[in-house]
Amino acid sequence: MFDRRIDALGTWALVRLGRDPFGLQVFVARAVLALGTFLTLVCNPAAILLHSGDPSATQAVSCVDVGSAGAFCIAGGGDLDTVRLVLAIFCLPTILGIVPAVSGWLHAYAAFSLSSNAIGIEGGDQLTVTLAILLSVASLTDRRLTAFTENRRPGTHVRFVLSNMLLWxxxxxxxxxxxxxxxxxxxxxxxxxxxxxxxxxxxxxxxxxxxxxxxxxxxxxxxxxxxxxxxxxxxxxxxxxxxxxxxxxxxxxxxxxxxxxxxxxxxxxxxxxxxxxxxxxxxxxxxxxxxxxxxxxxRLFRRLRRTALSTPGRKPTYEGTRVA
Known part of the structure; x- marks a missing residue:
């Protein structure tokens, strides 16, 4: 009886959470979060990001507890503007959707360094860190080289269950x-x-x-x-x-x-x-x-591609496979 319940639970989880989740919506969310971090790092010099409010102190890097693992703390007394630009570059692969399983971690570290080491006045940076880490772990099962590649073998897979749970x-x-x-x-x-x-x-x-x-x-x-x-x-x-x-x-x-x-x-x-x-x-x-x-x-990309390749009175040269 117990084994049957376990099997039923496993089947339910596979049906509900075993679908490949990495489509347009997840990519857009990752890219937008990375864009926010990128713009903050690019548009604000270190003197603005790393301040203490004390007019006599030009820069003040927060290196409390786990924040000491941030890039600005590791750099020590180095050129913090260079560190800032390197972290901004870390965000670009996620914005472009390149190797999602890896690029998400680069953005997560950039967001973590910004949130932990800089002095902010709003909570967007902190929320970005949390979501970036969750998305990075979830994306470990994303085997695509780019976020624009479609899954040619849709179906349910055990490896997607944890990813879907994390997205929840x-x-x-x-x-x-x-x-x-x-x-x-x-x-x-x-x-x-x-x-x-x-x-x-x-x-x-x-x-x-x-x-x-x-x-x-x-x-x-x-x-x-x-x-x-x-x-x-x-x-x-x-x-x-x-x-x-x-x-x-x-x-x-x-x-x-x-x-x-x-x-x-x-x-x-x-x-x-x-x-x-x-x-x-x-x-x-x-x-x-x-x-x-x-x-x-x-569907959006596929519909645009069909429209671009079709001509009046002629059947589109590309037919997408519909997945409910």
Whole structure:
């Protein structure tokens, strides 16, 4: 009886989690996350990334605990701008989709070094590290040389079960980020009373322009608008988390979570100037909306190729194999 249950569980896991997950959606998520790390490293010199807030100190590398394994700590007193550019180069193979099983680890180390050694003010870098490591482990079963190569032998394989489980963990991690963000806000007095965004609009640590700040303050001066925007932010975060968790069999919920999340973070990027945070959350939302059956085929690429190769009145020269 026990053996039958084990066999049934194994069959269920193979059917549900044994499909090759490495399609367009996973590639886009990895590439977007790597792009955020790349832009942060390329656009900010070491003097900006590695600062302590003390005007008398030009650079301050954080080498606490596990952070000492970061590239900036290993370099010691070397040229930290050179280290920064090398780490940026580490991100390129992931952005280009080259050898996913290996390139993901290069990006994960670059993201880890940036998050652990630099002094940041937003959580996009930390989330990128977590997701990059999970994706790197999951991608160990990805045997392709490029992310644009299709699997010519679709089916279920035991080696994909762990990969699919880790990709599920990514979804739970992102949903938890939204839930925690909402609950932490709710526990703070200015968020609970509905005035938090009025204070945030005046925070000089973010990129709100003077004109934008003036307009926001005028709008948020109205108690109804301030309360609606403040409480609406927390409600929206909880809704996105719920859609991610309960969208396992409902593609519309996953699409709604993606659209709401992208719109939400786009507004934050436009108002507060947190562009790289928007990029990181875009990659996080894309991977958290993933499901095993979304992996193959790469319908978009295949449809474009059929369209390009076909002529009026002539059958397309390339016929793709449909996988449900």
């Amino acid at each position: 963990v990514c979804t739970i991690q992102v949903a938890y980020v939204y839930v925690e963000a909402a609950l932490v806000k709710l526990g703070h007095p200015i968020w609970a009373e509905g005035t938090a965004l009025w204070y945030w609009a005046q925070n000089s640590g973010f990129g709100v322009s003077k004109d934008g700040e003036s307009l926001l303050l005028d709008l948020l001066a109205a108690p109804v608008i301030s309360a609606a925007a403040t409480w609406g932010t927390m409600i929206l975060e909880l809704v996105i988390a719920a859609f991610l968790v309960f969208g396992w069999r409902r593609r519309r919920l996953r699409l709604a979570a993606l659209v709401l999340g992208l719109g939400f973070h786009l507004v934050i990027a436009a108002v507060m100037g947190l562009v790289t945070f928007f990029i990181a959350m875009t990659g996080a939302l894309v991977i958290s909306c993933w499901r095993p059956r979304d992996g193959y085929p790469l």
